[in-house]
Amino acid sequence: MSRKALMRWGGRLVTLLTIAGIGLTLLPYFWMLSSSLKTGSEVFELPIRWLPREPQWSNYPDALSRGAFGVYFFNSTLVALAVMAGNLLFCSLAGYGLAKFRFPYRELSFRAILSTLMLPLEIVLVPTFLVVRGLGLVNNYGGLILPLAVDAFGIFLMRQYIKDLPDSLIEAARLDGCSEHGIFWRIILPNCTPALGALALLTFRDNWDQFLWPLIVVSKDRLKTFPLGLAQMEGIDSAAYHEIMAIAVIAMIPTAIIFLFFQRAFVRGIALSGLKE
Amino acid sequence: MFRQKAGWRGLSLQTRLCWAGFLFVLPALLHLIAFKFYPMVEAFRLSFYTYDLMSPPVFHGLENYRAVWNNPLFHQSFWVSVKYMFGVSIPEWFLALALALLLNRRMPGRPLIRLAYFFPIAMSQIVVAMVWKFMYNPLGVVNTVLGSVGVGRINWLATEETALPALILIGIWRGIPLFGVIYLAGLQSIPKEYHEAATIDGAGPWQSFIHVTIPLLMPTILFVMVMSLLSAMKVFLNPLVMTEGGPNGTTRVLPYFIYETAFAYHRMGEAAAASMVLFAFAFALTLIQLRLLRRGGVE
Numbered sequence: 001m002s003r004k005a006l007m008r009w010g011g012r013l014v015t016l017l018t019i020a021g022i023g024l025t026l027l028p029y030f031w032m033l034s035s036s037l038k039t040g041s042e043v044f045e046l047p048i049r050w051l052p053r054e055p056q057w058s059n060y061p062d063a064l065s066r067g068a069f070g071v072y073f074f075n076s077t078l079v080a081l082a083v084m085a086g087n088l089l090f091c092s093l094a095g096y097g098l099a100k101f102r103f104p105y106r107e108l109s110f111r112a113i114l115s116t117l118m119l120p121l122e123i124v125l126v127p128t129f130l131v132v133r134g135l136g137l138v139n140n141y142g143g144l145i146l147p148l149a150v151d152a153f154g155i156f157l158m159r160q161y162i163k164d165l166p167d168s169l170i171e172a173a174r175l176d177g178c179s180e181h182g183i184f185w186r187i188i189l190p191n192c193t194p195a196l197g198a199l200a201l202l203t204f205r206d207n208w209d210q211f212l213w214p215l216i217v218v219s220k221d222r223l224k225t226f227p228l229g230l231a232q233m234e235g236i237d238s239a240a241y242h243e244i245m246a247i248a249v250i251a252m253i254p255t256a257i258i259f260l261f262f263q264r265a266f267v268r269g270i271a272l273s274g275l276k277e
Numbered sequence: 278m279f280r281q282k283a284g285w286r287g288l289s290l291q292t293r294l295c296w297a298g299f300l301f302v303l304p305a306l307l308h309l310i311a312f313k314f315y316p317m318v319e320a321f322r323l324s325f326y327t328y329d330l331m332s333p334p335v336f337h338g339l340e341n342y343r344a345v346w347n348n349p350l351f352h353q354s355f356w357v358s359v360k361y362m363f364g365v366s367i368p369e370w371f372l373a374l375a376l377a378l379l380l381n382r383r384m385p386g387r388p389l390i391r392l393a394y395f396f397p398i399a400m401s402q403i404v405v406a407m408v409w410k411f412m413y414n415p416l417g418v419v420n421t422v423l424g425s426v427g428v429g430r431i432n433w434l435a436t437e438e439t440a441l442p443a444l445i446l447i448g449i450w451r452g453i454p455l456f457g458v459i460y461l462a463g464l465q466s467i468p469k470e471y472h473e474a475a476t477i478d479g480a481g482p483w484q485s486f487i488h489v490t491i492p493l494l495m496p497t498i499l500f501v502m503v504m505s506l507l508s509a510m511k512v513f514l515n516p517l518v519m520t521e522g523g524p525n526g527t528t529r530v531l532p533y534f535i536y537e538t539a540f541a542y543h544r545m546g547e548a549a550a551a552s553m554v555l556f557a558f559a560f561a562l563t564l565i566q567l568r569l570l571r572r573g574g575v576e
Contacts, residue, residue, distance in 0.1 A: 011382075011384075014379065014382070015382070015384040015385070017379075018379045018380070018382075018384065018390060019386075019390060021376075021379075021394075022390065022393040022394065025393065025394055025396075025397055025450075025453075025454065026393060026396065026397070028405075028408045028409065028412060029396075029397070029400070029408070031408065031411075031412065031418060032404070032407075032408045032411070035411065044414075044416040044417070046421065047421075048418065048421050048422070090304050090305045090308065091305065093301045093302070093304060093305065094301060094302045094304070094305035094306070096301050097297075097298045097299065097300070097301030097302035098298075098302055100298070101294055101295070101297060101298020101299075101301065102294070102295065102298065103295045103296070103298045103299045104295075106298070106302075109302055109306060112306075112309070112314075113305070113306070113309060115563070116309050116313040116314070117563055117566070118556070118559040118560055118562070118563035119313045119316075119317055119556075119559070120511055120559065122510075122511045122513060122532040122535070122552075122555065123317075123320070123552050123555050123556050123559060124312075124313065124316040124317055124320055124552070125532075125535060125536065125539065125548075125552065126320060126323065126535070126539045126545050126548050126549050126552065127315075127316035127317070127319035127320045127323060127549070128312060128316045129539075130316075130319065130323075130545075131311065131312065131315065131316055131319070146312075147312045149308060150304075150305045150308040150309060150312075152309065155305055180293070180294075180297040184301070205399060208401065209401045209402050209403065211402065211403060211513075211514045212513050212514070212532075212536070216536075216540060226403075227401065227402070227403035227514075230403055230407065231403060231406075231517075231518050234407060234410070234518070241411050241414070244407055244411070245407070245408070245411065248403075248404045248407045248408060251401050251403060251404050252400055252401060252404045255399045255400065255401060256396075256399055256400070258399065259395075259396060259398070259399030260396075263392060263395065266395075266398070266399065267391075267395055267458055270398065270455065270458045270459065271458055271459060271461070271462030
């Protein structure tokens with residue numbers, strides 16, 4: 001075999017390996033889906049049963065009836081959307097201010113904002129709880145949402161993007177007599193939809209997933225988020241794995257749909273976080 | 278420069294712009310002061326007090342630090358965290374780069390293959406925790422598959438030697454696609470001409486990788502190194518839901534230790550003192566990161 005043919009076959013082999021690797025990546029999710037449709041006894045059956053004999057669709061309503069999952073779903077969605085809205089608004093405002101204006105202590109403000117990247121919730125957990133308690137927001141939607149409504153990463157992302165927009169765009173609007181906030185709403189926001197899209201998706205995903213913060217700030221069942229509800233169900237009834245998997249499948253639906261529809265923006269957002277541009 | 282005159286319209290354009298810019302930044306700045314800077318100062322202050330959430334805080338000097346320092350569970354947690362951070366990060370650095378290189382090759386169906394690899398990034402942490410807990414069950418699929426090659430049943434999450442490695446494996450599996458995306462973006466930003474020039478100069482694929490790809494990818498590599506450590510540092514959900522920090526504290530990472538001290542034992546001051554250690558980790562890593570961001574053209 002010639003060297004060239006060898007290279008070609010080698011390339012094909014690598015491609016095949018790449019495709020085979022997908023199996024390792026997705027297998028746990030396949031297992032979850034398949035197990036969610038099995039009977040309780042099929043779940044641990046030997047030899048391994050990759051697909052259920054007969055899909056048990058009733059697992060889903062049965063599992064959902066084991067907790068107020070409708071409420072948890074609503075709470076998670078509400079929190080994720082509210083935190084997302086807060087981040088989109090405040091981060092783009094701040095990003096615009098930092099990118100296109102000169103004012104005293106601007107660089108200091110930017111550094112201060114960036115420095116909060118090293119203060120994740122895990123570190124300021126106790127005092128943040130005390131602040132929220134002081135505001136009377138324990139066991140309250142406000143307490144779930146407010147501390148997360150602005151994130152320095154979002155400000156950084158928006159600043160980087162807005163910085164690359166041409167100044168002439170803003171100056172022309174200003175000459176036309178457009179007010180400063182009018183420029184923000186009518187010129188800046190429409191021109192940074194890619195960055196806004198990426199930020200929206202990333203914040204939605206991260207906050208649909210919120211676990212630690214709701215765990216601490218909420219104890220009433222009607223305020224629990226979906227991850228909390230799922231963990232709680234698992235803690236109580238750790239044997240009924242087919243039903244736990246059914247709830248897990250439901251938990252992955254919102255982010256999975258968003259990913260499949262907006263995967264370009266999603267991937268770009270993550271790539272943007274890698275200090276590109 | 279900051280003197281307020283009668284009426285917005287009466288100000289000179291320059292002063293007006295100065296104010297406008299400041300006002301745009303203000304809401305975010307106030308939020309971060311209330312929910313980041315003030316809590317941080319408060320955490321530092323609290324670390325010198327005894328406080329149980331009920332009775333008023335009492336000043337106790339360095340007592341909390343001494344208590345934490347003399348607590349063998351804290352030392353254990355510290356080392357569990359260090360092991361977890363490096364155990365997850367180091368394999369991620371290499372495997373994520375390998376994945377990015379594979380996905381950067383020309384091949385049929387590339388968009389679909391990329392989609393399949395990146396799909397797990399969208400998945401919730403809680404879903405991941407549940408699925409793996411199910412798979413690590415003594416009767417679960419991990420043991421079934423290993424059993425078919427002659428390995429005996431292991432209760433992965435309840436055995437001291439295997440619990441932390443089991444969690445580390447999940448961390449790696451979860452991180453590869455995420456950092457793969459970042460590496461891939463880095464690879465795509467390398468102009469093709471560089472590789473073509475290297476090929477013309479007689480470089481093979483390996484030499485071109487070592488002498489062209491790696492140096493140009495260096496900012497991304499450093500970024501991934503820091504980010505992976507930072508995110509592994511914060512792991513909390515998996516130890517809580519999968520092992521409850523056990524068996525025997527072998528998976529009680531620092532965030533879990535802090536959570537337990539504060540909200541199970543109500544020793545807020547000690548928890549604050551322990552968070553200072555976590556902060557020291559984050560501080561060191563973020564300093565490196567900010568330096569890299571600056572080099573990446575932020576300023």
